[in-house]
Amino acid sequence: MITTTPEPLPAAAASPAARALRRFKANKIGLFALGLVCLLGVVALTFFILDRLGIPWPMDPNATNLERKLMPPDSVNWLGTDNLGRDVFSRLLNGAYISLTVGFVAVFVSLSIGVTVGAVAGYFGKWVDNLIMRVVDAIMCFPTFFLILTAVALVGPSIFNIIIVIGLVSWTGTARLVRAEFLTLRESAYVQAARALGQRGPKIIFRHLLPNAAAPILVTAVLGVPEAILAEAGLSFLGFGVQPPQATWGNIIADGKTYILDAWWLILFPGLAILLAALSFYLTGDALRQAVETRSERQ
């Protein structure tokens, strides 16, 4: 997944990345989940582009049709219509990119912070480490979702703000992980050797420590995406997500909950979309974790 080798080498000579790739390929659940993730990405991108080009397909997600409001799924509206007669299927496809954008970009933000903070703490150690880790511990005491909700409500809900806030709140796990990796790697022979050769901090961090911690960082990144997707869905549900008329999976459910006993399709389908998206990322991430874990190899 990370790097590919031109042709499979014999097991003994294969690089760790190649071995990880081989193990990942052997994991059917992981491959299937990765396939779903890719499909989701393609769908989100396609309908984002269609929307920007002004091509309403299968229907305009924001076109209202009050003659056909709250229609159950049929041959015209495959997943039914909402209280304004908007096509739920089109809105689901149109909202896909919101979830994925929030997922990926928020993870990028949280990784940038987490890796930097963790690297500083792990590399410098001593009181720097102590201070940073106490702050991390303190942040970890906060109820994550409530913290995100508070911040988003105060800054004002927009896709940009939501991404930044989720990113700012969820970096602590990565920081802890990177710090732990660095503390171990720091003592390894090759880092000692690099130091003996006179290499300085930044070079050691970027050339030796980070590449060797890349695998677990990648795993947390993949596992972070569904967390962000679920957080965004929760915010949307409470009315603090990306604002209407833009459809998001969370706000379709939020709008639909009023008609819960008459229009089950307004609740069921967007929720399935969230579940499927989050699940495929979790399963991919877990397969990736199993593939890069060197521990099981030694046994």
Place this chain on the structure above:
Amino acid sequence: MTAFIIRRLLISIVLLFFISLISFFIITLTPGSPYPWGELNPKVSEDVKRIFREKFHLDRPLHEQYGFIMRDLFTGELRSIKDERPVLQKIAERLPATLVLNLGALALSLSFGLMLGVYGARYAGRPPDVITSILAFVFIALPGFWVSYLLAIGLVNYAAVPILGTHTIGVTFANGLEVFLDRWWHVMLPASILAIGGIAVQSRFIRASMIETLREDYIRTARAKGLDENAVFYRHALRNSVRPLITGIGMLLPALIGGAVIIENIFAYPGMGRLGYEAVLERDYPTLVALNFVTAALVLLGNLLADVLYAVVDPRVRLE
């Protein structure tokens, strides 16, 4: 032992300080109007804004604002913008309901998580393990609000499970036991939904820890003695799950309390999460500061208790 507890207490005080700083900074450093009304609302005169700023010390430099808020918080003088009642009193009213809901969800997460995780580890790598693993990820990926609505439709239509509030309204019960049962009957559904993700996270955690433990030397010794696999597994290995169980408390609590914001809203459950959501809607920032601070402090307290409990249970900790 005493030294351990004292050390943990000192660390907790440092953490509490950071927690207070963070809860303060979320409110003050976020851009946007500090007023509960719109910045450009023409009906609000400059005088009103000035009085508001003075009343909540918003005209002072940041470090003084922090001092004022913390002083008011600890003396119980911090008042809500909405109804001017002391924030701590508002929180205290909601605390029992919140504790019942979250501790209920915590108990469910730990117990079912333990069962699911131990079951997975027992069959590691084999079909039962694969199935429980996928199930765990489905649980983690389930949006709680969605499950709530799906269950609510089903339960309202087909069963008499209550889906609103903490107790049956308008009914006088004969004795305390019935009141108690009525409360639990009401909290059961929200607590179960809240616990879904926790069960899954905890089961993954327990499973990994069990598999790790099974590689220890003492397990090999137990097997070499000729003990049968069930005895090795349930008597020797399972004991070590105390550690992930206790760490689980610290991991799960923040997620539970955060998740409760949504669940409490759906089930009209008068806990701190609902108070928080109302405060968010009204931009009632003294309440928000206090709520963030109090919940984080509660989590810290939970962790501290868990650590001490752990030291009592596991003699190795005391040596550290």
